Amino acid sequence: MLACCLESLGNSLVATAARRGVGRVARVGLNAERLTEAAAAMADEVGLEAVTLSALARQFGVRDASLYSHVRNLHALRVRIAIRAAAAMTERIADAVAGRAGRDALVAFADAYRAFALEHPGQYAATQLRLSLAEVGDSVGFRRNVELTYGMLRAYGLTEPDLTDAARLLRSTFHGYVQLEAQGGFGHPREVRHSWARGLAALHVLLTHWPPAEEDDPGAEPGGRPGAEPAGERSRQPGSARLSQNTE
Numbered sequence: 001m002l003a004c005c006l007e008s009l010g011n012s013l014v015a016t017a018a019r020r021g022v023g024r025v026a027r028v029g030l031n032a033e034r035l036t037e038a039a040a041a042m043a044d045e046v047g048l049e050a051v052t053l054s055a056l057a058r059q060f061g062v063r064d065a066s067l068y069s070h071v072r073n074l075h076a077l078r079v080r081i082a083i084r085a086a087a088a089m090t091e092r093i094a095d096a097v098a099g100r101a102g103r104d105a106l107v108a109f110a111d112a113y114r115a116f117a118l119e120h121p122g123q124y125a126a127t128q129l130r131l132s133l134a135e136v137g138d139s140v141g142f143r144r145n146v147e148l149t150y151g152m153l154r155a156y157g158l159t160e161p162d163l164t165d166a167a168r169l170l171r172s173t174f175h176g177y178v179q180l181e182a183q184g185g186f187g188h189p190r191e192v193r194h195s196w197a198r199g200l201a202a203l204h205v206l207l208t209h210w211p212p213a214e215e216d217d218p219g220a221e222p223g224g225r226p227g228a229e230p231a232g233e234r235s236r237q238p239g240s241a242r243l244s245q246n247t248e
Helices: 002-027 032-046 053-060 074-097 102-119 121-127 140-154 162-182 192-208
Strands: none
Touching (some): 032 053, 032 074, 053 074, 074 121, 074 140, 102 121, 102 140, 102 162, 102 192, 140 162, 162 192
């Protein structure tokens, strides 16, 4: 009987030590990158708005105050999620469009965009945050996304201001579609993927036959020169450190 009790007590102590060990391991190496990675995964699981520093602190087994030595506040953490997500999304798009042009590039770009948005809804939501240039800094992911977008559109022979107009059209179409799809907004029995494919075919035709600028364009100045746009809506050229979703 005593041996049995000692064995049970020993097992209990081992289990307790193991649990405490896990707690200690969770604290080892805690830094901004690990917090961002965990926050990004949490955003995909429960939604970006549900990600809080308190929730992360519980996950790592530390006090809330411990996180402030790694991230300034919740907004700073969301900026980090956005930058991380932009890099991952852009890399996926770049791999998809490599060596492609015209319709093939458009379809590959759009499919990669849609796949990332549906697979990583929380991280995708972070890429839609309105961020300042100071916050984005020298993010390669943001800048390269703009370059890929404009490069694809230039293959259709577009120049400014049509480049910006076309980029805004693509952004509106892609973002609106994936948002509706993710929220179950398409109730018709026709498969969503078929409508997506037909929509891309229509976009290809439109880009190939882009309409000429209207002489009475309300955004144009006398002589056909585009007028100044409101603050926050100025056209950004490739090389800007902003993700195309946030710039067009």
